Amino acid sequence: MTTIEPGAVDPLAAERAARMTWARLVEPREDKGRPLIAEHGHLGALARVRHDPTLLGRAAVARLTAFDLSRELRAADLVEARVLIPGDPEWPLSLDDLALPPHCLWVRGPADLRAVTERSAAVVGARTASAYGRQLAAEISAGLAGRGFTIISGAAFGIDAAAHHGALAVDGLTVAALACGIDRAYPAAHTNLLKEILERGAVVTEMPPGSAPIRTRFLDRNRVIAALSLGTVVVEAGLRSGSLNTARHAAECGRYVGAVPGPVTSVTSAGTHELIRTREAELVTDAAEVAELLGVMGDDLAPARRGPDRPEDRLGRKERTLWEALPASRGAPLSRLVEATGMSASDVLQALGSLNLIGMAVRDRGGWRKPPEPKLEDTSP
Amino acid sequence: MTTIEPGAVDPLAAERAARMTWARLVEPREDKGRPLIAEHGHLGALARVRHDPTLLGRAAVARLTAFDLSRELRAADLVEARVLIPGDPEWPLSLDDLALPPHCLWVRGPADLRAVTERSAAVVGARTASAYGRQLAAEISAGLAGRGFTIISGAAFGIDAAAHHGALAVDGLTVAALACGIDRAYPAAHTNLLKEILERGAVVTEMPPGSAPIRTRFLDRNRVIAALSLGTVVVEAGLRSGSLNTARHAAECGRYVGAVPGPVTSVTSAGTHELIRTREAELVTDAAEVAELLGVMGDDLAPARRGPDRPEDRLGRKERTLWEALPASRGAPLSRLVEATGMSASDVLQALGSLNLIGMAVRDRGGWRKPPEPKLEDTSP
Known part of the structure; x- marks a missing residue:
């Protein structure tokens, strides 16, 4: 683990302490200090601030003076937290995509x-x-x-x-x-x-x-x-x-x-x-x-969306056209169905026969209509 | 108006009749006839179909033979509909953007x-x-x-x-x-x-x-x-x-x-x-x-969306920081507020004074807290 345990050797000890100090000195996205850090690293920048207290301002220097590493380590230990910095095997490399990555991370x-x-x-x-x-x-x-x-x-x-x-x-x-x-x-x-x-x-x-x-x-x-x-x-x-x-x-x-x-x-x-x-x-x-x-390409594809199937989807083209032209109430005579569909009379008769066989057209008052079906559904095409 | 009224002279009479015929011969987006129309216009294409009935097929030819202009005009008149075609002042030019525009439009x-x-x-x-x-x-x-x-x-x-x-x-x-x-x-x-x-x-x-x-x-x-x-x-x-x-x-x-x-x-x-x-x-x-x-650019701009204003929006930076660090229950002592905000003790005291003046910080058990305010609101920044 990357926790700094008493007695354990931490190869990044100095860098870790420097980064923990910076976390106390400035707010995470504060501009102050960032150019120094970018140029000299956390350790080097800290040395420069110690040398020239005007670099960060009065309040930061007061915090720098007050910084107490052993107190910080005790505070983390108390809640069994570890402190991660870049270079630790557990440091998430994704954080490096940030313009201003965290100086360090406390993790439990x-x-x-x-x-x-x-x-x-x-x-x-x-x-x-x-x-x-x-x-x-x-x-x-x-x-x-x-x-x-x-x-x-x-x-x-x-x-x-x-x-x-x-x-x-x-x-x-x-x-x-x-x-x-x-x-x-x-x-x-x-x-x-x-x-x-x-x-x-x-x-x-x-x-x-x-x-x-x-x-x-x-x-x-x-x-x-x-x-x-x-x-x-x-x-x-x-x-x-x-x-x-x-x-x-x-x-x-x-x-x-x-x-x-x-x-x-x-x-x-x-x-x-x-x-x-x-x-x-x-x-x-x-x-x-x-x-x-x-997800990874091809690995996590969402299923394509489609609506529910309907009985009329399985009809042939002519049967479907006729079925749609059939009135839902009062049967319509053959001549009306011919006019309504633009189909020939023989095609209408043939389609009526097919629909009648599967119960999708019924005789009514000398004409033809859809079977009664009291349902409300979005059947718009 | 573009209605074909009895006795009125319709300069587009032949074209109108041809287009009304096509509306009977084929379904609006049917491919049949469209190449003929594209090449010869509605009138010319109709003449060709009359000459060679195989061009559109048996059913269309039957409809062509049965087409009765005076009957069509009566049917429109009966519901006080007019028949529009391109060239009429009322024909919407927007329809010409369609790959297969309507042959004509019945309008009431x-x-x-x-x-x-x-x-x-x-x-x-x-x-x-x-x-x-x-x-x-x-x-x-x-x-x-x-x-x-x-x-x-x-x-x-x-x-x-x-x-x-x-x-x-x-x-x-x-x-x-x-x-x-x-x-x-x-x-x-x-x-x-x-x-x-x-x-x-x-x-x-x-x-x-x-x-x-x-x-x-x-x-x-x-x-x-x-x-x-x-x-x-x-x-x-x-x-x-x-x-x-x-x-x-x-x-x-x-x-x-x-x-x-x-x-x-x-x-x-x-x-x-x-x-x-x-x-x-x-x-x-x-x-x-x-x-x-x-809408036309700049003419119909929707108002920009923004959330409601809040009292803390009007605070200065230090007052705002302190206000956010103030506990909502139990007052916190000065030392805690210094640690919580990273601000100097004198800055904290000064900000406390300002907040107290406007009723946004109150004394509680030897420390400071937000005034009681029982409301639920999305105050995440």
């Missing part, structure tokens, strides 16, 4: 994060989800988990929770990415859900222990969800839902984005409709379609 | 067909529509009619009827295109609807009087609906609904196609979802979006 749970995210889908959406949205999130997640996809989401109320539960319901793997420290259960009402996820899956965050889930960190977290998975499905989203932000991050790092439509009268579908309208997302309606979107 | 109603279809939308869909679909069809049609669009549909049960009714409800113009002869009211249950449409609008068909609405003629009719309008909106459609066929015809003659999504659990939305999925249609959710799709 038995799953190997790189392995389980190799075939994974993010299922996200509104917190104020409707029953429709929660049902679909659970169904799509269960369907994907059943096809071997790990479900990644944000453990929030509504769609996120339904997505995790859907995967858990079929004993699938699921990963929760948090916007707060690994030592926090957020939202508190989902403490048990997070425990369930931890039984076989993983909980991850790039925020150091003790960090609160504030707005910008949700946006930071969303890019981690997007990058960790092969694609993101937005199930329900209002026009300001954070899941739209996740979808855009997914598109930015070249991942597939799907969105589930709903009634246009539902405000919680306005965001998914907008994603589809603007071509930022593909419209998806079930797990099979999502699997096709995400 | 006071509207000038060319004029009223110049700014028009087809609103079509499933016969077995849901209440959701019918409501949307009526709303979208009313909204478009209110923006000066003529609503074109097929007078069928379900979406078609709701579309016509929506236009009528706002005193808008609407046109019904039939799959049967102009002397027939199909479906019979819509006799009154057709009468209402006829009061200000028009009813049209390319099928000669007496023709029954058989399957292939619905498909013929669908291409007329598609070509007559600037674009087609499919409101609800099963996977085999004829409205999908209308949508495809619309795309073929370069018209815009929109489709309204619905719950993925509804079979009557499976067809519209498929149209959107396959990029055959744009997703549309209301009349404004359809108007934008169909």
